[in-house]
Amino acid sequence: MFSSLIPSVIAFGVAALVIVIAGSRLARQADILADRTGLGEALFGVLLLAGVTSLPDFAATLSAAIDARPDLAMSNVMGSMAVNLVFLGVADVFYRKANLEHAAASPVNLMLAGLLIVLLTLPLLAVVTPTVARWRVHPVTPVIVAAYLFGLHLVHRTRAKPMWFPRHTHQTVADEPARHHRGRSSTVWFGFIGMAVVTGMAGWVLMEAAKGIA
Template sequence: MFDSLLASWLTFALAAVVIAVTGVYISRLADLLADRTGWGEAMMGGLLLAGVTSLPDFTATLTAAAHGYAELAMSNIMGSLAVNIVFLAVGDILYRKANLEHAAASSPNLIQAALLIALLAIPLIAMVTPEYALLGLHPATPLLLFAYLVGYRSVQSSQERPMWLPRRTAQTVEDKPDRARRSRHGLSRLWAVFIAQALIIAAAGWTLMTAAETIAVRSALSQTAVGALFTGVFTSLPELVTTIAAIRYGALTLAVSNIVGTNAFNMLVIAAADVTYREGSIYHAITSQQLLWGLVTILMTAILLIGLLQRERYGIARIGLESALILVIYAAVAVATLLI
């Protein structure tokens, strides 16, 4: 689509800015809708906001897969999964009242984190098993969809009828929907604006990946480096800005559920990529580097889950040990990816 590397980089940067700016507004709108609808922050963040903030990943990954760039497509989604967990560590650094894992612990967030580990294991297992397709699809693809739907039924059940509750402390910030929360606009208008912003984010994601394909072809960077460290990071900008904005508004459950829910939703992106990739199973068209990023994401999610369960109130400089470990692990793997 682009004739020069410079034009690709400029378009890439512009699309990234659009994604970031739109993400700021949509996070505040999601918090408002969580109250007005009575759904709560966990369900709004884990499903609707997660789906919207995943749109850049969705359009970017499917664009690359449809054009035959399997390594770029899977590197983008695996890189997004990893950097999203890093964004929660950044949020922990910014939230100074206590460790974020302590303040935002809730039953739905715990189940979402465990669900993410289970969902991510499915494509990783498919990558190392013999290639097989039924009607052009690998069995892992429908299995991902089924597991996601069943898993989120459990998340919904834990929201409505929790069988486990975190111990309330002075630093705990509970999610209490406020249906009487005021707004200048009616509920229908709020939904219309929410959908319009979602479409803007999706269009920017498609543009960003189209530019990234040219960058991957014409630069000295590998598809894995471009996908995991560039498109993976920039298509995840909505998650960063919505997380920071939610923390600023005091919607801590929304911040955590948005990140973990987005990563769970991204498993459906992998399934969709297998559908659009027409040269075989996408699980077997990638390298060990994407497998590495997937395993690293499982590791970081497990560390996050331990933090949500242990609920350390304060760490060194009020930064949790879990957040520090996540940042160190991500930095080490990022450097290794650039050197490979």
């Protein structure tokens, strides 16, 4: 798509900026929708916000796979997860009330941490085990999808009937619905979906620009 270096660098920078701006708007809209749907911030975050904000990664990984660049596809996914954890550390610096992980302690987040550990081990198993494929698909691939869906089921069940509770302190922030949100829910949903589309398109442009830079 981008044949020379300078247009690729410009497109990369613009797409990255669009993702940052759209991501901040998505976070605000997700906060409103989490309260209005009754899902709560943690559950809404994993069910919808995480999926939407991962659209750039999905578009980039899919584009790299279609373009026969398996190393780029794999490194994009693994690198994205590593950087996201770094972002959590950066966010902790700016959250001045308490330790961010301590303030967000909840059964749902504890279950999500366990799910993340399980999902991270599966691709590693595919890498170190003998090459076995059926229709050019590794057996671990459907296991990853099944584990994710089953994990979401456990997360939802944990929110409804927690099997354990973190010890609450004065620094723990409870997920309580805010009462100051204005505007109709349909408007917020349209805004959320619109930002999701913009984010996904920007992710595709980002990967195409990365190919030109590489």
